[in-house]
Amino acid sequence: MRHKKIRVLIAKPGLDGHDRGAKVVAQGLRDAGMEIIYVGLRLTPEQIAEAAIQEDVDVVGIDCLSGAHMALFPKTVSLIREKGGENILVVGGGTIPKKDIPKLREAGIAQIFGPGTPIEEIVKFIETTLGKRGNDNQD
Amino acid sequence: MLTERVTKLINGMLAGQKNSLAQLISLAENDSPDLPEIIKMLHPHRGKAYCVGITGPPGGGKSTLIDRLTATIRSKGWSVGIIAVDPSSPISGGAVLGDRIRMNQHYLDEDVFIRSMATRGSHGGLSKAVASTVKLLDASGKDIIIVETVGVGQTELSIKQMADTLVLVLVPGYGDALQVMKAGSIEVADIIVVNKADYQGAERLVNELRATLTPNRRGHEQSIITTQAINGIGIGELYQALDQRRKKR
Numbered sequence: 001m002r003h004k005k006i007r008v009l010i011a012k013p014g015l016d017g018h019d020r021g022a023k024v025v026a027q028g029l030r031d032a033g034m035e036i037i038y039v040g041l042r043l044t045p046e047q048i049a050e051a052a053i054q055e056d057v058d059v060v061g062i063d064c065l066s067g068a069h070m071a072l073f074p075k076t077v078s079l080i081r082e083k084g085g086e087n088i089l090v091v092g093g094g095t096i097p098k099k100d101i102p103k104l105r106e107a108g109i110a111q112i113f114g115p116g117t118p119i120e121e122i123v124k125f126i127e128t129t130l131g132k133r134g135n136d137n138q139d
Numbered sequence: 140m141l142t143e144r145v146t147k148l149i150n151g152m153l154a155g156q157k158n159s160l161a162q163l164i165s166l167a168e169n170d171s172p173d174l175p176e177i178i179k180m181l182h183p184h185r186g187k188a189y190c191v192g193i194t195g196p197p198g199g200g201k202s203t204l205i206d207r208l209t210a211t212i213r214s215k216g217w218s219v220g221i222i223a224v225d226p227s228s229p230i231s232g233g234a235v236l237g238d239r240i241r242m243n244q245h246y247l248d249e250d251v252f253i254r255s256m257a258t259r260g261s262h263g264g265l266s267k268a269v270a271s272t273v274k275l276l277d278a279s280g281k282d283i284i285i286v287e288t289v290g291v292g293q294t295e296l297s298i299k300q301m302a303d304t305l306v307l308v309l310v311p312g313y314g315d316a317l318q319v320m321k322a323g324s325i326e327v328a329d330i331i332v333v334n335k336a337d338y339q340g341a342e343r344l345v346n347e348l349r350a351t352l353t354p355n356r357r358g359h360e361q362s363i364i365t366t367q368a369i370n371g372i373g374i375g376e377l378y379q380a381l382d383q384r385r386k387k388r
Contacts, residue, residue: 004169005232005233005257005259026235027235029233030228030231030233030234030235031228031230031231031233032231032233033231033232033233034233035227035233035234035236035257036233036234036235036236037236037239037255038235038236038237038239038240039239039240039243040240040243043243043246046246046247047243047246047247050157050246050247051239051246051253053157053158053161054157054161054252054253054254055161055239055253055254055255056158056161056162056164056165083157083158084156084157084158085158
């Protein structure tokens with residue numbers, strides 16, 4: 001018997017070559033029992049959105065250290081929604097100034113996890129948010 | 140009786156919607172009770188796809204080879220579905236599925252669909268999920284379906300049963316002549332690719348494979364092809380070998 005697992009796409013949009021944090025998060029979520037589709041660096045929002053749809057993930061985690069998050073994060077969310085991923089939970093990470101967070105939330109990024117966030121906090125957020133929805137988009 | 144949602148997914152998939160196909164694959168992965176009925180309903184839409192299994196030890200370059208092979212297949216006008224299987228952790232049950240990262244040139248190609256899948260600890264269950272996903276990709280109209288799996292063992296033997304052609308990817312350093320003589324994937328593979336052929340020991344591995352494979356006693360025709368996937372070398376030959384087998388089907 002196979003069981004439903006939480007599937008998470010981890011991606012880095014844009015021209016940012018620092019993927020250590022994304023890899024640490026990927027391994028942390030793996031250790032929490034989630035399935036991570038790790039697609040790595042230098043992707044366009046279009047590529048990330050398309051991968052999220054084909055992989056039918058529950059969560060997309062995007063990470064940006066380049067300062068281009070205000071352009072890349074909202075674009076990624078809107079493309080995911082456009083392509084039919086209405087229920088996909090999108091979270092962000094990286095060096096995001098506090099003042100940008102409300103705007104990102106408004107654009108559909110459910111939560112921002114800055115440097116130093118314990119993995120447990122991310123796991124808890126994902127599990128609670130998906131749990132609250134009752135996972136009604138999944139079987 | 141299928142629910143309205145599942146019927147909608149089937150119709151969406153047949154109309155070419157990728158999110159519908161993706162959600163049907165999730166039903167297959169999670170062994171939904173609706174699955175037999177879905178597969179039955181899609182039966183009239185199936186039967187055109189050619190399925191290629193690609194297996195071999197980790198780190199052999201399978202994903203890169205699939206990336207380059209997909210580019211060649213696309214240049215001939217065929218559409219492609221890819222199922223990339225990676226292992227689940229025996230400790231946490233989680234997984235990091237990292238095959239897709241080699242294939243990002245194809246993400247926006249309308250005629251390429253890539254799906255990553257974790258083994259979830261069960262050979263039997265995985266085989267069933269992969270077999271159903273092959274059927275779904277076939278029904279969605281993909282011409283060529285590539286299934287990538289790690290390692291050797293029962294999973295690979297079940298891939299052998301569902302694939303029209305099984306490709307085994309080895310690299311220099313695989314082992315000596317005795318490893319090559321051991322029973323298993325080398326016996327059942329239709330095409331053996333020696334990838335990273337610019338590495339030391341490639342020629343020796345090819346020679347040892349040749350010595351083992353011939354004379355062939357059971358009329359099972361096996362080919363050996365050398366490639367350097369990362370440099371795009373040998374991909375044309377691999378495509379030709381697959382195409383010849385496809386035409387003979």
